[in-house]
Amino acid sequence: MEETVETGYHALPQPDELGTREKEDAMGAYLMMFASIGAGLPLPIINLIASVIYYFVNSKKSRYIKFHCHQSLFSQLPTSLMNAGLMFWLFQIFIYDNWEYNNNFVGYAVMVGVFNLAYFVLSIVGAVKARKGQVYYFLFFGRLAYSHAYKVRENDSMVKSAPVNQPPSM
Amino acid sequence: MKTLRDLFLLAIPFVAIWALIYYAPWKVEEPGLGLSVENEQELGRVMVEEWMFEEGQTQLLGNPTVDSALDVINDRLILALGTTEYDHHIWVVKEDQINAYTLPGGYILVNSGLIEFSDSPEEVAAVIAHELGHVEHRHVVSRLVKEFGLTILFSVLSGGDPVLISELSRSLLSSMFSRKQEAEADEFSWELMAKADMDPRILATFFRKLKDEYPSMPDEFEFMSSHPHHNARIRATLEKSLPDSFATVPLNLDWDRVQYSMGFQKVKGEMQ
Numbered sequence: 001m002e003e004t005v006e007t008g009y010h011a012l013p014q015p016d017e018l019g020t021r022e023k024e025d026a027m028g029a030y031l032m033m034f035a036s037i038g039a040g041l042p043l044p045i046i047n048l049i050a051s052v053i054y055y056f057v058n059s060k061k062s063r064y065i066k067f068h069c070h071q072s073l074f075s076q077l078p079t080s081l082m083n084a085g086l087m088f089w090l091f092q093i094f095i096y097d098n099w100e101y102n103n104n105f106v107g108y109a110v111m112v113g114v115f116n117l118a119y120f121v122l123s124i125v126g127a128v129k130a131r132k133g134q135v136y137y138f139l140f141f142g143r144l145a146y147s148h149a150y151k152v153r154e155n156d157s158m159v160k161s162a163p164v165n166q167p168p169s170m
Numbered sequence: 171m172k173t174l175r176d177l178f179l180l181a182i183p184f185v186a187i188w189a190l191i192y193y194a195p196w197k198v199e200e201p202g203l204g205l206s207v208e209n210e211q212e213l214g215r216v217m218v219e220e221w222m223f224e225e226g227q228t229q230l231l232g233n234p235t236v237d238s239a240l241d242v243i244n245d246r247l248i249l250a251l252g253t254t255e256y257d258h259h260i261w262v263v264k265e266d267q268i269n270a271y272t273l274p275g276g277y278i279l280v281n282s283g284l285i286e287f288s289d290s291p292e293e294v295a296a297v298i299a300h301e302l303g304h305v306e307h308r309h310v311v312s313r314l315v316k317e318f319g320l321t322i323l324f325s326v327l328s329g330g331d332p333v334l335i336s337e338l339s340r341s342l343l344s345s346m347f348s349r350k351q352e353a354e355a356d357e358f359s360w361e362l363m364a365k366a367d368m369d370p371r372i373l374a375t376f377f378r379k380l381k382d383e384y385p386s387m388p389d390e391f392e393f394m395s396s397h398p399h400h401n402a403r404i405r406a407t408l409e410k411s412l413p414d415s416f417a418t419v420p421l422n423l424d425w426d427r428v429q430y431s432m433g434f435q436k437v438k439g440e441m442q
Contacts, residue, residue: 096348099316100348103191103192103193103194106191107187107188107189107192108188110187110188111191139176139179139180140173140176140179140180143172143173147173
């Protein structure tokens with residue numbers, strides 16, 4: 001892919017420039033969140049681990065996949081942290097407060113619920129768009145992921161260095 | 171810059187949801203207890219008479235010196251308490267654990283171990299005042315309603331199934347109050363002790379002594395163990411200020427004699 005010097009970002013690939021495998025890998029970044037649920041482990045930390053593994057395995061394949069892996073992982077981090085916070089709070093209420101909760105807890109629980117729902121819906125949309133070869137920007141996380149995946153950097157591992165293997169001198 | 175703006179835009183609706191519910195005019199309230207004080211007292215009577223003493227789960231200490239000392243303490247506290255819906259019964263039972271229990275209907279059991287451990291009658295008074303706080307705030311019955319439901323409690327009142335009574339009693343002796351309830355009882359103890367012309371900070375002193383004696387805080391210290399933050403609790407008790415005009419009136423008791431009578435009773439029991 002060519003660098004776009006004017007903007008400082010690499011050019012975005014268009015759907016027809018992407019192979020099916022690339023599109024499927026990008027879609028997989030979003031679908032990893034369902035993998036652990038499918039495995040019968042609906043724990044937030046398992047989702048996160050699955051996403052991190054997927055990220056390390058696939059993000060170096062192409063910038064398009066890297067963008068989707070980043071977007072999925074970045075959006076999952078706060079979701080998992082908030083879910084873990086909710087579990088911790090709930091555990092405290094169970095242990096120390098005999099299930100007595102207040103508006104503060106209810107407010108937090110509802111907020112986490114809405115955040116999860118939004119994350120769930122956006123992940124589906126992101127996965128479908130990724131399969132079609134399109135980029136879909138989540139609020140805040142989309143911009144962050146784009147910057148990480150497409151910004152022109154020195155020492156970029158995806159920029160091909162001088163070929164190591166050379167033909168013999170004839 | 172735009173990324174920061176996005177973060178701000180993302181955070182606003184979620185923080186707004188939290189704040190909206192936190193400051194909402196409707197509050198998550200405790201469910202109504204649905205059990206009158208009269209019913210609660212009857213429940214307490216059934217539990218004490220048909221389980222605790224009848225089945226030999228525990229027995230009264232039966233030491234006249236201790237009983238009369240406790241009467242002096244109770245009279246001071248009950249007088250300061252003023253009008254109350256409860257007819258309080260405070261007894262000393264033969265148990266070595268440093269503990270006190272509150273049962274429904276104003277029945278408070280103080281273990282003989284607690285009397286032995288206390289250096290002054292005011293320390294015992296502070297613990298009893300704390301337990302009175304649980305009674306007056308109806309913590310015991312709210313715990314029972316939450317755990318067993320009203321139907322079971324009413325069935326105990328109407329029929330007195332011994333298995334159910336035993337289950338209720340065991341549950342009360344083994345489960346703990348919430349942090350909020352303990353904080354309310356501490357607050358109550360503080361107010362009551364001050365009203366009764368005794369230094370309310372003595373409860374914190376007693377807790378600290380317990381903590382020093384038993385750093386690991388075993389579970390049997392019911393009124394301590396439900397508090398992971400007992401340091402904060404001690405601090406809260408000590409931080410409250412008393413009016414300048416406050417003066418303590420000591421309880422007119424020979425505490426050494428009370429404790430000596432317990433030791434004597436113990437030795438006598440062992441010899442028999």
